[in-house]
Amino acid sequence: MSTFTIDTATSRATPSPVPGKRMTAPALRARKVDGSTAEPIVMLTAYTMRMAQLLDPHCEMLLVGDSLGQVIYGLPSTIPVTLEMMCAHGAAVVRGSWHALVAVDMPFGSYEQSPEQAFANASRILKETGCAAVKLEGGAAMAPTVEFLVQRGIPVIGHVGLTPQAVNTLGGYGARGRQEQEKRKILFDARTIDAAGAFCIVVEGVLEELADEITSAVSVPVIGIGASANCDGQVLVTDDMLGLFERTPRFVKRYDDLATRIGEAAQAYAEEVRRRRFPTADQTYRSKA
Structure with a gap:
C-alpha cells in the first residue's frame, strides 16, 4: 500500500486525511x-x-x-x-x-x-x-x-x-x-x-x-x-x-474562465521578471549575520 502514500514532510500538497468513509459502489447504487x-x-x-x-x-x-x-x-x-x-x-x-x-x-x-x-x-x-x-x-x-x-x-x-x-464508427460527436x-x-x-x-x-x-x-x-x-x-x-x-x-x-x-486568469497571472509574472521586480527581499535568502 506504500505505492498510494504521499510523504507529507516533502510533498507540496501535504494532504490531510478527512475523517469518514469513502463512497462505495453499493452506496451509490442505493441512492x-x-x-x-x-x-x-x-x-x-x-x-x-x-x-x-x-x-x-x-x-x-x-x-x-x-x-x-x-x-x-x-x-x-x-x-x-x-x-x-x-x-x-x-x-x-x-x-x-x-x-x-x-x-x-x-x-x-x-x-x-x-x-x-x-x-x-x-x-x-x-x-x-x-x-x-x-x-x-x-x-x-x-x-x-x-x-x-x-x-x-x-x-x-x-x-x-x-x-x-x-x-470513427459514429462519424463524429453529434447528439445521438x-x-x-x-x-x-x-x-x-x-x-x-x-x-x-x-x-x-x-x-x-x-x-x-x-x-x-x-x-x-x-x-x-x-x-x-x-x-x-x-x-x-x-x-x-x-x-x-x-x-x-x-x-x-x-x-x-462554464463556471469560471481560468484560461484568462492563468494567462493574466503569467503575464504579470513575466513583466516583473523582465523589469527585475521579482524576486524581492520577501522571496530571497540573506545572511542572518
Missing part, C-alpha cells in the same frame, strides 16, 4: 430508490492529485476519464490513450482523494476482445491505482463483459449514447438518438447494461427526451453528460467546466 434519486449524484473528471484534492469534498465520484488524452496529452481523440496512462493518472487521483469513489476509464482496445481480456486489464487498473471501479463504453455487445467483471468483484460503470471511443431506430437501440443498450450488473450508467450526448426515458427505464443511477437535468446525476470534464479551453461542447456550462 436510486423506486426509480428516482432524491439528491443527484455529483461527478467530475480528475487527472492529477492536486485537482482530486480540490474536487473531492464536493463530489460523490471522481472519474479518471480517457478524455485525459485530449485534455492532458493533446491527442486528437481518446483512441490513442494507453492503459499505462490510465493507471498513472488513476493512482494520482486516488492519492489526492479521501471521500469520492474513484473510477477509471478502460481505454480503447483494453476490453473489447473478450471478457477475459477485460478482467485482466481491469484487475491491473484496480491493483495499480487503488480505485474502486472501472468504466467501459458500449451497449448490449459489452453486457457479457460487464457481467463477467461484476461477478468477479469488479464494480463497473456503463457508458451508452455518444461513445467517444467509437467516434435523433432517429427512432437509434433511439430504440440506445434504450435497449442501457437496459441491457443495467441487467448485466453495472452499478450506474453514464448517458452521453443524447436527446433530452431519450435521457429522461432511460433514467426512468433502468434501476441504477443514470449520470448525464449532454443529456438531461432529470438524470440521477451529472458529470462534466472539469477543464471544460473551469473554462481552460477556448472551445467547449454545447452541453458544457
